[in-house]
Amino acid sequence: MTSLRQALTLEDGGVISLVGAGGKTSLMFRIARELSANGQSVLTTTTTKMMMPERSQSPCVIFGAAADTVLHQARSLLKKNPHMTAAAGKLQDERKIGGLQPETIDLLWQSGLFRWIIVEADGAAGRPLKVPADHEPVIPDCTQWLIGLVGLKAVGKTLNESWVFRSGLFEKITGLPQGQAVTAEAIAIAVVHPKGIMKGAPAPARRLAFFNQADLPDMLKAARRIAGILVGKCRTALHRVVIGQVLYDPPVLECWEVNPNSSGGFSAQHLR
DSSP: OOHHHHHHTTOOOOEEEEEEESHHHHHHHHHHHHHHHHTEEEEEEESEEEOOOTTTOOOOEEEEEEHHHHHHHHHHHHOOOOEEEEESEEOOSSTTTOOOOHHHHHHHTTTTTSSEEEEEEOTTTTTEEHHHHHHTOHHHHHHHTEEEEEGGGGTTBBBBBEEEEEEEEHHHHHOOOOSSSHHHHHHHHHHSSSSTTTTTOOTEEEEEEEEEESSHHHHHHHHHHHHHHHHHHHSEEEEEEEEEEEEESSSSEEEEEEOOTSSSSOOOOEEO
């Protein structure tokens, strides 16, 4: 069975930022659980906002807007808990917590206290698919892995705000008219377009796409179609496509390598 760490090519530590829609929070905590299982220190956080984690997702939560405040609390907590979540504070809606500034996350990483920092760097208002606005996503400069999520439940659904967050922007970059069914081709464009899901990626970051919600045969088929389009037709900085089901076991179903070949196209290594 391929682990998330293997599938996402996570190596010896670093900063992982999650963008897009369709399971970012669930993926973040599942990665954290896997990485912290052997005692490695993991901090989960956000630069936007997210639901207050349940104890099963994160054993403890630190509140503090400044890096020094977070680090002071974390040093004592890490003696018993390799994984914790940090946020600036609770929002007016007590169920949600507010994010840290990206510069604060840069400082937390520079401190060397955490082996891994995982950042939810985008919001999607609960939709399975999105295209970011001008001010989104909010990605720390220290990001080494950028993972763009797509919720496969959006495939075949009507392009509107019920299924696609910022559907007007999705229409603008993909050319798919509002009211039409969301296609694999349109999603492939949204993944790799300069103003698409992974907009603003730091230049050194390794870019991966994670197609979530592939637990149904039709969704797995749709994911394979999108992956094939990305591998066969697009010249991009995308490193790998991972097809998975974050809420189920195994979380990884397939991985597709995207590598330039000598003919100028791309080759796929389909891993199981």
